[in-house]
Every structure is written in C-alpha cells, then in structure tokens.
Amino acid sequence: MKYRLYAPGPTPVPEDVLTEMAKPILHHRTPAAEKIIEEVREGLKWIFQTKEEVLILAASGTGAMEGSVTNLLSKKDHALVIDGGKFGERWWKILKAHGIEHDVIKVEWGKAVNADLVAQKLQSQDYRAVYMQASETSTGVAHPVKQIADIVKGYPNTALVVDGITAVGVVNLPMDSWGIDILVSGSQKAFQLPPGLAFAALSQKAWGMVEKSDLPKFYFNFKSEKKNILLNTTAYTPAISLVAGLRLVLQNLKKEGLENIFKRHEKMAQAVRSAAVAIGLKLYAPESPSAAVTAIYGPSGIDTGQIVKTLRIDFNMTIANGQDDAKGKIFRIGHLGYYDAMDMITVWSAIEMALTKLGYKFEKGKGVAKMMEILM
Ligand SMILES: *Cc1c(COP(=O)(O)O)cnc(C)c1O
Numbered sequence: 001m002k003y004r005l006y007a008p009g010p011t012p013v014p015e016d017v018l019t020e021m022a023k024p025i026l027h028h029r030t031p032a033a034e035k036i037i038e039e040v041r042e043g044l045k046w047i048f049q050t051k052e053e054v055l056i057l058a059a060s061g062t063g064a065m066e067g068s069v070t071n072l073l074s075k076k077d078h079a080l081v082i083d084g085g086k087f088g089e090r091w092w093k094i095l096k097a098h099g100i101e102h103d104v105i106k107v108e109w110g111k112a113v114n115a116d117l118v119a120q121k122l123q124s125q126d127y128r129a130v131y132m133q134a135s136e137t138s139t140g141v142a143h144p145v146k147q148i149a150d151i152v153k154g155y156p157n158t159a160l161v162v163d164g165i166t167a168v169g170v171v172n173l174p175m176d177s178w179g180i181d182i183l184v185s186g187s188q189k190a191f192q193l194p195p196g197l198a199f200a201a202l203s204q205k206a207w208g209m210v211e212k213s214d215l216p217k218f219y220f221n222f223k224s225e226k227k228n229i230l231l232n233t234t235a236y237t238p239a240i241s242l243v244a245g246l247r248l249v250l251q252n253l254k255k256e257g258l259e260n261i262f263k264r265h266e267k268m269a270q271a272v273r274s275a276a277v278a279i280g281l282k283l284y285a286p287e288s289p290s291a292a293v294t295a296i297y298g299p300s301g302i303d304t305g306q307i308v309k310t311l312r313i314d315f316n317m318t319i320a321n322g323q324d325d326a327k328g329k330i331f332r333i334g335h336l337g338y339y340d341a342m343d344m345i346t347v348w349s350a351i352e353m354a355l356t357k358l359g360y361k362f363e364k365g366k367g368v369a370k371m372m373e374i375l376m
Pocket residue numbers: 008009060061062063087133135136137163165166186
C-alpha cells in the first residue's frame with residue numbers, strides 16, 4: 001500500500017524536492033551554498049511578508065520558539081501567554097524553564113482567545129512580550145492575530161511573538177503590515193520539507209529588545225545568526241540539504257502566488273469541514289477554524305483512536321488523534337503544505353469507510369459528494 005500522510009506536521013514532501021535534497025552534500029562555506037542561501041533569504045522574506053531578515057535555524061520549530069524567549073527577554077521581564085492548546089502550553093513551559101515570570105490567558109480548547117482579555121491584561125501589567133499561536137494545531141483553532149497585533153501596537157515596549165508554524169504559507173499573516181514582532185515557523189508544515197529547519201523573523205522593535213536581552217543563550221543566538229545571514233551564511237553548519245530543498249519549494253510556491261496558496265488551503269479546509277458536517281459529525285472548532293488542520297469530534301461511542309488505527313491498518317494512512325483531554329474524542333486531518341483537492345477526497349473516502357466499519361450509521365458517500373460539490 002502506498003503511504004499517505006495527513007498529519008498536521010510532518011507533511012508530505014513533493015518528489016522534485018526529495019530529488020533536490022538527495023543531491024551530493026554541498027559544503028556550506030562555498031559560493032554555491034551562499035548562492036542558495038541568498039535566494040532562500042529573498043523567498044523567505046516573501047512568504048513571511050516582511051522586509052526583515054528571516055533567520056534559518058537547524059532545529060524543529062520549538063528551537064525558534066525557545067530562541068524567541070531567550071533572545072528577546074531579560075531576567076526581570078514579565079511575559080503574557082495565550083494558551084489554548086498544546087502549543088500555547090509550550091510557550092509558558094519554555095518561559096518557566098528559563099525562569100521568566102509570566103501570566104497565562106487560558107483559553108478553552110476549541111475556542112479562539114477573546115482579544116479583549118489581552119487588552120485588559122496589557123492595561124493591568126507591564127508585559128515585555130505577548131506569546132501566542134496563529135494556528136493552534138492541537139485544537140484546529142485560528143486565533144485573531146490581527147486584532148491582538150492592533151492592541152499590542154499601542155505598547156511601544158511590548159513585543160508580539162507569534163508562532164506561525166501552521167500558519168505561514170497557509171493563511172495571510174503579513175508580518176510587517178500587521179505589526180508582528182517575532183514570527184516563527186518550521187520546515188515540516190506548510191514548507192513541504194522534512195523536519196529540521198526552524199525560522200524566525202524579527203521586527204525592528206524586537207531587534208531593539210534583543211540588544212538589551214540578558215538571558216543566557218548560545219546555539220540559538222539571533223544576533224549572530226543575523227550577522228551571518230546578511231553574508232548569506234549561518235553561524236553554525238546549516239541543514240544544507242534541507243535549505244537546498246527549501247530553495248526549490250520557495251520557487252514553486254512563488255509560481256503559485258500567495259493569494260492562490262491561501263485560497264488552496266481555505267478550499268481544502270472548507271471541503272473537509274463540510275464533509276464532516278454532511279455525515280453528521282461535529283467540528284471541534286466551528287467558530288474560528290484553522291485552515292491548516294481540521295479537528296472533528298468522533299461519533300458518540302467511537303473512540304477516535306479506532307478511526308486513526310483503522311486508517312493506518314486498512315489504508316496505510318496517517319491522521320492525528322486528539323491530545324490530552326481531547327484524545328479519543330477528536331481526530332485531526334492536516335491539510336497544509338503539499339496537498340490538493342484530490343488528496344482531500346482520498347482521505348475523506350477512507351474516513352467514511354473506517355467509520356462504516358466501526359459501526360457509525362450514515363449515508364455513505366455523502367461527505368465525499370459534498371466535497372466534490374465544493375471542489376468543483
Ligand atoms: C508543529 C508545531 C510546533 C513545533 O513543533 P516541533 O515539533 O518543535 O517542530 C510549534 N507550534 C505549532 C503550532 C506547531 O504546529
């Protein structure tokens with residue numbers, strides 16, 4: 001059976017990119033490698049919608065998250081975290097690990113944060129930074145980044161740090177025009193690459209704070225990465241084969257165009273949501289759904305682990321279960337990165353077959369029919 005991956009990261013890698021990455025290893029201190037990084041720099045600025053440099057780190061996405069704490073903040077700073085799921089949780093866990101005082105706005109899973117709460121918090125305390133997700137992958141929720149950016153803009157000494165790991169290259173998230181101060185992402189999501197690269201872009205406001213930061217840092221040192229990327233290189237050995245793959249991905253995405261990329265993701269997301277509703281399932285985040293991943297409640301009486309398992313065994317297909325309290329209650333379908341309409345038809349028909357096998361009563365094919373309607 002052909003392996004089919006529908007996780008919200010890692011995601012499939014296109015064949016031309018796999019071939020590109022299989023080429024002989026290039027030494028990173030050579031003109032050829034510098035040429036690649038020079039091109040990648042421009043491409044990353046384009047997809048981050050920024051004129052600032054986008055740093056390229058050899059790490060999973062969490063590396064860029066940790067760097068956004070240790071490079072931005074100082075020991076006595078106070079931070080605010082929006083926590084609506086596993087990745088929101090990760091922000092305060094990193095802050096805690098570095099001994100940074102922080103408050104948490106706890107958001108019910110499946111819901112987006114109310115921006116008014118952020119405004120209230122900022123009025124009550126002097127926070128140096130607000131940490132949030134654009135797309136909370138564990139719940140399939142899109143948080144209102146623009147609204148929050150508009151609020152944080154009123155505080156010249158407060159930075160907005162956005163985890164865009166399942167949002168950059170999926171939805172419109174214009175870093176400069178919205179006023180995001182740090183935007184981070186990672187290779188194994190919408191960038192159509194294997195895990196191994198993390199990205200971070202910083203506004204002038206954030207770079208100003210970096211100058212004053214007194215937290216210990218060594219490997220994730222944004223200042224030295226910036227100095228190096230301006231010379232088309234990195235401070236340490238880059239994951240050069242992935243960077244070569246990234247050049248091709250960015251070329252391909254540029255041909256598609258930002259608007260088309262956003263439209264493609266929104267259409268696939270709509271197709272999946274509508275198919276679920278068409279066969280009587282409930283969406284986990286109906287009010288503010290992410291275009292990167294759709295979280296769906298399993299039918300009552302069916303543990304969603306059984307759906308995940310049936311897809312794996314019967315179809316060699318990977319989808320994701322819920323996490324923590326949502327484990328067994330929801331299943332998640334990733335549709336960010338190298339996917340198109342037919343991929344959605346494929347995964348949804350497998351889900352309908354699995355649900356039928358597990359005893360759920362519904363009109364078989366109704367979800368697929370709904371998808372066909374939307375995708376045509
Ligand atoms: C995948 C992901 C991350 C990063 O996780 P890593 O395993 O470190 O790559 C962070 N935030 C979100 C929202 C994600 O989806």
